[in-house]
Amino acid sequence: MRFHPDGPSIPDILLERCDAGRVVFLCGAGVSVPSGMPNFVDLTRYVIEFFDPPADSEIMAAFRPWLDDQSAANVPLDQIFNLLHLEYGKGEVNALVTERLSAPLEIKDFGREHGLIKRVSSSLSGVPQIVTTNFDRLFEIGQEGEHLVRHVQPAFPDLNFGSKIEGITYLHGRLVDAASESHPYVLSSADFGRAYLSEGWATNFIRHLLERYTVVLVGYQAEDPPIKYLLQGLNHDGQYDRSRLYAFDHGLPEEIEAKWRDRGVTAIAYSDHPDLWWSMEAWADRADDPRRWRASIIAKSQQDPKNLAPHERGQVAHVLRTVQGAKLFSEAEPAPHPEWVCVMDANVRSAKQSRDYGDDAEVFDPGAAYGLDDDLGDMSEDDRRQGVSNDNLLVWRDEDDNPHDFHRLGGRQAEGFETIPKRLGHLINWVSKSIDSPVLAWWAIRQNGLHPRLLKQFERQMERSEALHERARHIWNLILEHHRDPRNRQLDSDWFDLKKRIKAEGWTASVLRDFRRVSTPRMEIKPPFGLVQSRPPCVPWEKIHFGDLGQFEVVFLERHNEGLDVPDDQLPQVFGILEEQLTVASGLLGDIETVYFQTPTCYPDREVDGREHITKAAEVVTLFVQLFDRMAAKWSELAHAHATTWPATDQFFFRKLKLYAFSKVDTFEADHVAEEVLSLDQETFWDIDVVRELLFLLADRWGELSQEKRNQLIDRILTGPDQLSHWSDEEFPGRRDEFAARYARYLELKDCELTADRSDWLAEMIRGISGWSDDWATSTVIERGSHVGWIGTDEKPDALMNLPVNEVISKAKEDLKRDFDSFTEKRPFTGLVKANPRKALSALTVAGRDDDYPKAFWSSMITELPADIPPRLRRVFLNRIARLPHAVIAELRHTLGRWLDQNLVAVLEFDDDLGWAVYDHIVDGILSAGADAAKSGLGEVRQGGKVIQRSRRTFEHAINGPIGMCANALFHAVPGKKQEAGSLIPDHIKSRVERLFTASNEGADHAVSITTSKLNWLMFVDPGWTQERLIPMLAFEHPASEPAWNGFLHGREPSPTLAEIIKPILLDLIPWVERLSWDRDFSEVAAQWLGFMRVFHPDEPSGLSRGEMRSVFRAMSDDTRNRFIFWLGQVGQKNENGWAKHVIPLINEDWPRERRYRTSASMRAWIGLLDDTGDSFPAVYEAVKMFLVPVETHDHPFYRFTREISDEKPITALFPEVTLDLMNRATPQVLTRPPYELPKVLALIAETEPDLTSDPRYLRLIDLVERS
Template structure:
């Protein structure tokens, strides 16, 4: 949590322990510097200047580097405690220390001296408010301005014995307290000898700090990681990364990643801050909190009544910090007025960490939940791999380590009823707040986003719905649907009930039990998914009066999914199965009425009648088709029973039964025609003209028209010709026309089905149709056609028959007409392409004639360029080349891609055919492309999309170059040269080089593409034309050159390590390649490729082009962790190349060159080392000895030891071949505590025990087997 936007982020656990009086500040010189006290360097300088040792003395030689730049941590400097040791030896300890006393006793001139000490005393205090401070400073500023009772003082070596209950209250001077100037003794810990006694040989300081850490959390302030007190303290404690880092914290200035790296290996949790004023501003605010934790907490919770979007990230972080405690959550829940409902979006990490979303339209709103709800310490841009590994932002709505853990919830029997479970107190208070806030649509939106709500929360919401009488009806209705959705277990598990039921029926038959199971399986359920568009991440801002259901979620009713597999239903069980299915359809219809979907697709009752294409049936709706088939069987076998069922179906139900009843009316043996006619005539207008049942109505009328009485037919005809009432979406001025048109479609359809109308009705229909412009009878027949989907493979038809025998001047106009896609046959017609292949002369002539009219159809010119046969006669070839050479520049720009490809593939052959004409075509093509400007030089590759978002990619790469017209033109030039097979230093012809260099000046991205293509051939060019390469091309690889990015990308794309003469020139650049090369968003990551080249130069090259040990090590240090890991994999391939490669090449590089710093021993590198080791074969023990020092404990979701348990290429597993070495490896990389399953560890230990039983008593084995047995 941050007290201020630019302040340090202080861990929650530290703040909470401070509230409990369990934090002690250990203060260094940096605390006293603002009050005018010297730091250690200034104090040393003061003493040295007083004694004025000779310039060539050991003291001056040791101190000189400190005078140059105190902040330069990279310079080699003698530690200041050792310089004081030299001073003690030269001038005497008492005299030197007396001088220290004099300097520290000087009066302070700063106005606010002691301000920082006063703040720390307020923070680092017991629950009684008594300061409890440890300091390595000698000054007495902590004693200044002490109000009330004076503080206890503790001086070395008489420290309070914390193991025997002594209090730490007061000031503990760890290195001594400033004495008066006239004192005989000045007992300070200053020199290396003093530090050695205090922390090592006598160890009284070490013992005191060790006991302090056992009982308190210690915070270091006023130190740097390199300060002598810290060095000796941690050395004395033997403190490293294996210790609990939550017991020891340190404030330090700098970037978080730098500060954390400096302190991590010392076993200290670093808290970074940007500058000293920011630190003291935050500590001042912390002191205010420490004075009154409850009051501070209340002031923060008061902010929760504001919209969190109006607060800054650090202010939201403060509220989140308070909500992580029981007291804070209770205060939040009890606050009146209630906190703003959108605080649930802050608490839920999945909401505030979601990706930004946008609405639709030109002025689309963009909403970024991370900006609206994010906390100041949230992780940004969590990758998918990290998400899979469990990396996420802090979620305040889940159990936390600091929460209580009610034991009665964890029991195998006798559990509480759902909704009455005991829950951690903090979450209980947050549940109470959610319950009180259900009047806000925001909470409904949030609840819909959840995969599952806790039964206790569901019960609380249910209770609130009963109690809150004034709740808006839409809110009550929505919450009831949400509760129904979350309480249905089928929404939380795989819906395989149909397969389970089918299996039971196959095994047991249709018993009473399976019928009950069938009833449960076909029961519909409410399903609610998060909304689409803007609402996916942004909660609704409207009230219940104005909010739309789609703003809250996607409400749906899920039917049974049958997966295209029917159940066999015998006749004797059919009525029961049909009855159950009908009952569930009634429930489904009621649910649909509740959620009021905008539309629902119910399959037709006539799936094989008048269907164009394949009918699209949504998941679950196939049960309707099955129901219809069952009804057909019922109607055939038990027509009276079928009539009884269908009679109950309400025609007012617009979802299922309106359509089903009209279908049932079509059954001659179930319903008498008079009853059907009466039923149809009784339909209201909305039902009769419902477009969703148009097929069922018109098929019914057409099939049974002849059975109806003349009176019924006349009435039905009149009903149809009268037309529908005005639909809501019909404009008033169009109503009459649209009504008559729809009525005419219905009536004319019946006539076309041989349904006889009365003479008067027919005449009226003729009159209506006569008033409809452009009437066609297929309007009537198509009214019942069910349009489905069409599937097939789209192909092209290049048959030229349609234009083959036409006059030349008629070819292009007709080809344009035929250039269309025949949807029904999935065929795209390309007759002109066929003409190019069968009669290229006619095709060229047709385009020539069109060109005289200034018509240059790009599609046909593209066909000619790309499909022109290679075996045409020379005269035709020459005509083609001349015609291309005279195309207007604007046309060339449009044809840039097909012409670029053609030059790339054919320029060498054209030059061989006619050199002058070939270069004329080439130059004219390049002129045309360049005349089109930046747009004409763009690559054909577009943007890369992933998950609906554009992935940033650089276009200055070889991958884009080979798909760009300028890149293709550059490729053509090099193909023209390489065909000659030039020898070493035979030089590239000047007319080629001049054209290459011209392409370097192309507009837009064209120049980059030419550079990238050229540098991809850098090794070959260095061999053929070293002078031009060194003078013109290699300078582009300099990091400051404008073309450096495409130059390096092309060079690396080649995949070939630099040729030795080239490596000699490029070596300085290669050594500085990292991290520069890792800063580009290329479609391929070439960082590992460059690392492999450095490895080749180190391992296989000699002389000037080779790398020294220190150069290789420096390069490895500069690489990213991922690149170093990839380099390790490459070493594994080197080791497997030849016999003895492990010993001759890999082991020396690992042992001699690999950086030894601990920060390079990461989880990624450890996994890479294990991957290298599992392929070492017989060299495994030797390689492991080299790798061992670089391994650290790691946990992973992957299976790094899989190959250690398997036979590979017929060889026994590594574990059985080298059991003790494997045991040592596994022991080193396995943490002391496992939080994830150990995967292969049990199998490895089993193989070790079987292969080498004596190792089962080895301490390493015993530790690991204990971890396995506890997991």
């Protein structure tokens, strides 16, 4: 946890032990330096300057490097003090030390840091617990300091006999008065040797301290003499519990970790000294009253977490990792903001970005909105494969209790009343109390199962909450129903198990019950699409749509394309069960507000055009119809009884099935069918989803009907439908007559005889319908996607074909809306462009005379114009584009930019001069419209309504921007004969490219990015222009360097010629890239390029030398180095003999040897590389093993070592001895949590190579496993 954004990340366990009064601070010179005290170097200089030894003396020879270059100093300062003692006498030297440390301090607030540490280190009694190697008495400043107990050697507290550590313990001596006869300080190497080694009194004291307390080192560096002697005396080399000894140190985390790790110390890095003391001040406030501090953090949780900084969310997360914090959180009033569940759930906050649809679509980054300050950055798929994840607060943690009641083989607890760790129990209470927020519903849908106790709590909360919104109650009921069905959280093999039972047992009563269970419809809910895929809804319940929360779908008897054989004697029972389940499914579909639901036609072989798309829930209808056909043939009366009960009001299944059943001649008498059809209400009668079944029924049985019933039916049809809500009063008569004419004319065309007056009535109606065609009638029953319930597009241009040109646009605008009764969007102008492009263009030209340039129609004209139009029409079209007003060009900029990108080559082949005129006119229009017109179609990333600052100077923005598209079109237009080496880009293309470089705002960036993405090819074709105009942009100080590099890094690695030229820049590229705010981390790409140059072009002018590659590695961040290791694995796998030829030499010769590069994160990367090495595992391990460090992790990096992947034996079974050595290196001496993979690896080693069970390495590891 961090107290401040730039402060050190302090482990939770250390903070909690501090709250419990179990932490002792061991303080060095760095604590006193801010108060004006000298550090060890300055103190040594003071003494030496006083004695002024000869310049050629041993003392000066030893000390001079400390003044010039401390990194070159090789004589420790304690040894220099030993020389001073020998030369000038210990008493005199130490007296001088007393004099220097007793000098008045000029710093105004000296002792401030000491006061903070006293507060942080206090016991539960409020008394500081401090050990210091400093001599000064700054811890004694202040009223409370004067009364503190002071311990000085040899009178240290005897911790073995229960003495307290409260007060100040001066480990190396306490500053005495200047007039004292003796000055007993531990200063020289001889003093240190006695204290820590020969006599060991300091070592013994610290050892006993570590057995009882957690010790925090502050004010030291890893190389300081006190640390060196202390850890040498303790033999503290990493074989101890590292959670007992911590050290704050200044520097980069990976460097600090490496320096302290081999000393058995957990390092806490901070970037600057003020950041450390700023955090210490906040920690002191917490230590003064942990409960009050905890309450203040919980108060923050009432804010939207998106409005807090990552470290502030991290503070709340820290509190929620404790029982006390979770309890406070769950009981807080007002209740915490519901979106804190997104912070707690690592799967939510680590999800990928999502975006809305359309131009300028909003992008949501859950990591930016909900991430914690110590979360991992962009996790690669390889990371996820190895189980790398961020901390999830909603799962059991090592610090949680583990109630035994739930872990039993018999006597299971009642569902929903299971015991659960206290912390999770409190979080369950909060989550369940937050059901009035749609956010919690969205979160619950994302879970693959919910704990039974949480489900029960949800139910109870719904029962208690009278104020819960009706819609919320309805949706929560559906969510709970989904989670209570075990089929939604496991692989559903029920169908296959049922088929096996039928084959083995037949259709017994037990099998029929099983069939009823398996065929019961279930509701499947998946995460939603679009922006809400990773962003929870932010609207109240009354505005919530199901699609805001998830994809709700009814799944019904998934047969996996297999048939179901039902014998005749079991047909009634099976049919009855399916009938019941259709009723259940219909209820579910209604509950999830299904609007567009397509059931298969009951006539699959009749008047069908194309293949129909059927949802999972509807597939069973085909089986049901087949079984009904058999029922009607064998048990006509029983079929009649069933069909009679089917409600025609059910829009999903039974309305269609009932009309189909009426077609059975032996089951239903014709006039009875007519009466039933006539009794249908208007909505049912005119339901477009059952039009096939209705009209086929009437057409098939028309001859059987009495004249009276025929007349009644045709009168009902010719009267037409009622006015629908979205039909205006003006359009209703026309709509009504069109539907009536379609139905009636279809029957007439099928030889269904109408009386003369009714036939005349129909003919008169058709004459009043503009553009009527009998195809309208026949198409009414044709099974097409746009007629059967999913939203389609009707591009039929019939309504426009015969209109005068000057009326086309106004009529097309009227039709530019959806026909809701047929789920179809009318796009007649698009159809006109395809069918009669000349008329479409003429209509737009006429409208243009009135300054009317409808964007939608011009977009259709541009994008849908057929490729095979006559040359003359094409010329007219191009000239029309070339004369569009600039304002219209700007409005159509994305459409025209995309059209140029895709069609400029063809246009130039048609007419070169005209093509360039069109191109230049489009660019003129875009450039003249200003900065906004050049903007990319990619939207902003938002968090809490605020824009997250991400660079827009990228290739992704360029390919979605009009200027970027225009630039890309230019490179498509380079003639084929000009694409050979040195053939040069034509001047007229280069001049246009360079003009785009002058576009305003981000337009120029897009042109640059597109151009540099082709830099390798441009260097090949036109090296002179490339070196003169483009390569200079790669210089980091160039104003276009950011878009230039982003585009370049989207291409392939630089060619040898190009690499040789830009190599000086490449060597410094990675640190520069890592400072930029791009969406993707291109430092990884840059690292791979440099690796490619080293691996495949070693020591060539276009490649890298060993020293250059090593410098590149050192300049990378730890994360980039680790991703490079993954790339190395790809080199090993994808190249012949790649491990031995490329990977192993690079590791052996180039990888930096400094310990700071051996981090826990690099450990995971090396393991990821090793588990893909196959037969080369032993050889690669031999190269890698020196870089491996012991690490304890929640991840499972060794899963490939125990599992068969793609029929290959596990690595452990192939190389047991090498794997054992790896596990021994990778496993710490002390484990603080049960290991996950280690027991499996050891078991496989014992099985594969039993002799290794007596190996000391195996014995150490198995002992750790058995003790855990």
